[in-house]
Amino acid sequence: MNELVGLVAGVLELPPGAVDDDTGAATEAAWSSLRHVEIVVAVQRAYRVHLTPREARSCRSVGALREVLTEKGIAA
Amino acid sequence: MNPPDRTAARGLAPRTVESLNRALARLLAERPDLYLLGEDVVDPYGGAFKVTAGLSTSHPDRVLGTPLSEAGIAGVAGGLAMAGNQVVVEVMFGDFATLVFDQVLNLTSKSVTMYGDRVPMPVVVRCPVGGGRGYGPTHSQSVQKHFLGIPNLALYETTPFHDAHPLLEHAIDHGPAMLFEDKVLYTQRLFRDGVVGEHLRFSLVGADPGWAHVVSADGAAPDAVLICPGGMAYRAVAAAERLRERWITLHLLVPARLHPLDVEPVLPLLAGPVPVAVAEESTAGGTWGADVAAVLHDRLWSTLPAPVLRLSSADSVVPAARHLEERTLLGARHIEDALVAALGGRAAPVARPVAVGEAATPGVTVTVPMLNNNDTTYLVLDWLVEDGAEVQPDTPLVEVETSKAIEEIVAPHAGTVRIRVASGSEVGVGAVLATIGGTSGDGAGPAPAPPVPAPLAAGPPAGGTYVLDRAQQGAAVVVSRAHREVPAAFTASEVRVDDVLGHLRRVSADTGAEVGLPEAVVHAVAAAHADFGHLFGRLVDDRTVALSAAADVAVTLDLGHGLYTPVVRDCARRSLVDIADDLMDFRMKAIGGGFSASELRDGAITVSLNTADGVWFVQPIVMWPQLCMLSVGSPRRQVVLDGDTPVPGTVVTLGLAYDHRVVNGSDAAAFLRAVADGLVRPEQVAGLVA
Numbered sequence: 001m002n003e004l005v006g007l008v009a010g011v012l013e014l015p016p017g018a019v020d021d022d023t024g025a026a027t028e029a030a031w032s033s034l035r036h037v038e039i040v041v042a043v044q045r046a047y048r049v050h051l052t053p054r055e056a057r058s059c060r061s062v063g064a065l066r067e068v069l070t071e072k073g074i075a076a
Numbered sequence: 077m078n079p080p081d082r083t084a085a086r087g088l089a090p091r092t093v094e095s096l097n098r099a100l101a102r103l104l105a106e107r108p109d110l111y112l113l114g115e116d117v118v119d120p121y122g123g124a125f126k127v128t129a130g131l132s133t134s135h136p137d138r139v140l141g142t143p144l145s146e147a148g149i150a151g152v153a154g155g156l157a158m159a160g161n162q163v164v165v166e167v168m169f170g171d172f173a174t175l176v177f178d179q180v181l182n183l184t185s186k187s188v189t190m191y192g193d194r195v196p197m198p199v200v201v202r203c204p205v206g207g208g209r210g211y212g213p214t215h216s217q218s219v220q221k222h223f224l225g226i227p228n229l230a231l232y233e234t235t236p237f238h239d240a241h242p243l244l245e246h247a248i249d250h251g252p253a254m255l256f257e258d259k260v261l262y263t264q265r266l267f268r269d270g271v272v273g274e275h276l277r278f279s280l281v282g283a284d285p286g287w288a289h290v291v292s293a294d295g296a297a298p299d300a301v302l303i304c305p306g307g308m309a310y311r312a313v314a315a316a317e318r319l320r321e322r323w324i325t326l327h328l329l330v331p332a333r334l335h336p337l338d339v340e341p342v343l344p345l346l347a348g349p350v351p352v353a354v355a356e357e358s359t360a361g362g363t364w365g366a367d368v369a370a371v372l373h374d375r376l377w378s379t380l381p382a383p384v385l386r387l388s389s390a391d392s393v394v395p396a397a398r399h400l401e402e403r404t405l406l407g408a409r410h411i412e413d414a415l416v417a418a419l420g421g422r423a424a425p426v427a428r429p430v431a432v433g434e435a436a437t438p439g440v441t442v443t444v445p446m447l448n449n450n451d452t453t454y455l456v457l458d459w460l461v462e463d464g465a466e467v468q469p470d471t472p473l474v475e476v477e478t479s480k481a482i483e484e485i486v487a488p489h490a491g492t493v494r495i496r497v498a499s500g501s502e503v504g505v506g507a508v509l510a511t512i513g514g515t516s517g518d519g520a521g522p523a524p525a526p527p528v529p530a531p532l533a534a535g536p537p538a539g540g541t542y543v544l545d546r547a548q549q550g551a552a553v554v555v556s557r558a559h560r561e562v563p564a565a566f567t568a569s570e571v572r573v574d575d576v577l578g579h580l581r582r583v584s585a586d587t588g589a590e591v592g593l594p595e596a597v598v599h600a601v602a603a604a605h606a607d608f609g610h611l612f613g614r615l616v617d618d619r620t621v622a623l624s625a626a627a628d629v630a631v632t633l634d635l636g637h638g639l640y641t642p643v644v645r646d647c648a649r650r651s652l653v654d655i656a657d658d659l660m661d662f663r664m665k666a667i668g669g670g671f672s673a674s675e676l677r678d679g680a681i682t683v684s685l686n687t688a689d690g691v692w693f694v695q696p697i698v699m700w701p702q703l704c705m706l707s708v709g710s711p712r713r714q715v716v717l718d719g720d721t722p723v724p725g726t727v728v729t730l731g732l733a734y735d736h737r738v739v740n741g742s743d744a745a746a747f748l749r750a751v752a753d754g755l756v757r758p759e760q761v762a763g764l765v766a
Binding site for chain 2: 025037041045051058
């Protein structure tokens, strides 16, 4: 299990095995609009990184979050 | 015989000196066992302030001049009272009441109850007090506080609202008593017929001698209430008049009896969450005002929005030079500035009384501004400059945390900073944070930080009690005021949103970033600003509405970390995507923190977002002083009619609460319809997401 998956699983209160890069608002009912903001804030804190509001709105899955972090030079 | 009453002949209200003179003349006539003793009270001098003019001529055997011995006069008065007489003593200047003190403390007051049976001691010691006359340090003091709390001793003070006869009568019959007479009142006329100038009215409340209650003639509710003894009354009235020009309504409460203080009649007048101040000419420390504040804290703790503000003269001797005296003694401008600061009108500079010897330029006081409508106290987080640092205008000085944001307070002035409050302190609106320039006077450094209570770790405990956190306390203040002050009406409308949701999904797909119904509703509300500008604004007073030039739309955000209402600025001119960015930024701050106070204030209207699954609609409140709040519930699937054909559809319910003093039902319905059209009509939906 990688760190980002564990973080998202923790926010969504899902077992880590139930979360992968495809997990997102479109695939997981627990990924509500409120949980989405909580995930973004948790990522910012965990990786000490700032996501712009536009980035936050676009990161609707674990994979999308990983891409944004990678663009910022963070291995997640 | 007494001097001819020219004032009465001209139909004018009497001056205080005339009111006292008439009262004494009448009491001497009514009470054959009443004596009046004092230095130089006999004619032709008639007393230093002419209060006793004519009385010795009318009653030569009972109005008696005495040697220059205040202690002796007071002792004789005590003896006369014990022998069954009544006595009024005049001390030429209240400053010499110190010489009376022993007789009052150890003879007159004690005699009432130290012999087993209650012994009436109908003695009233009249003391001209206060400055404003240029009489210097030993003839200008306010000595009331030195007589507070002596068993059996009552304290009275003349006021321009109370006729002297019932006041003196009450004092004699409830004596022993001190009657303090502020010298500046002597030449001032009493107010009568309930009128205090053009803009203020008064009435007497409570049992005799009662309180004067001064209110705005237009019936405006108070923004603050000032309690003061009679000697401050003219200055308090002047302050109320000046504040009125700044749209601040100040009510006054002026008791005729200072001690024992009967607060019961005025508690209902102070029961609302309105700031209360006490003003007195005395120096601070062990004062009547402190006593009043303590009583009000005991009785009104649950409703007072802030600790009672205590205003006193400077910690100083009273200078003889009039220009210095004006700086030292509490005046109308000091009251005005202190109340404006307490109400958050401006941070600095605040005029305050200045002690003799303090720098002629006392420096600029940096006080805590009102940063929002939620809080009355804030937390001093970190000083951004060192004590003693030289700063320029707008240099950030200190970070202050409100219940919902962190705000920087900047230097209003260049100069040397003297920090007065330590990091970690909880400070009220109007509290002094620092001074810039001038001298510190007492040389005191920052006060030690008070212990900061530990935050509640994980929600309220099961059972027991807990204290609301800062954010919730702030929300409580706002919603309580809204509920109490706004006569709100409500209307609702159901709107089919299939089309707009489809458009929003396409926008989300095209831009790669989520845009939802909340953004569309905010945009639709803003779009209605052009035709319904009179619903976007705030109530300044009962008759005045300040309209907002821009569609600054506040949104409610409750993401489990407190209720926030940040403001999306100028929405009508911005794209839906821009608004979506702002809302996401606010949502992240609502969870992660970091709001600035400026993001949370001055909304022209509020949209209450309640789009959690299963919430059909929410009846909003009106966030005073705004005029309207619109709520939006969660989209729900149901059968709707397409023409006459039942089809599945998605609807939301929009609710609008509005201040019925300003907005009428037809306007509210039309506004709601306009917002709904913005979400339904194809051409408007297309424009919305363009």
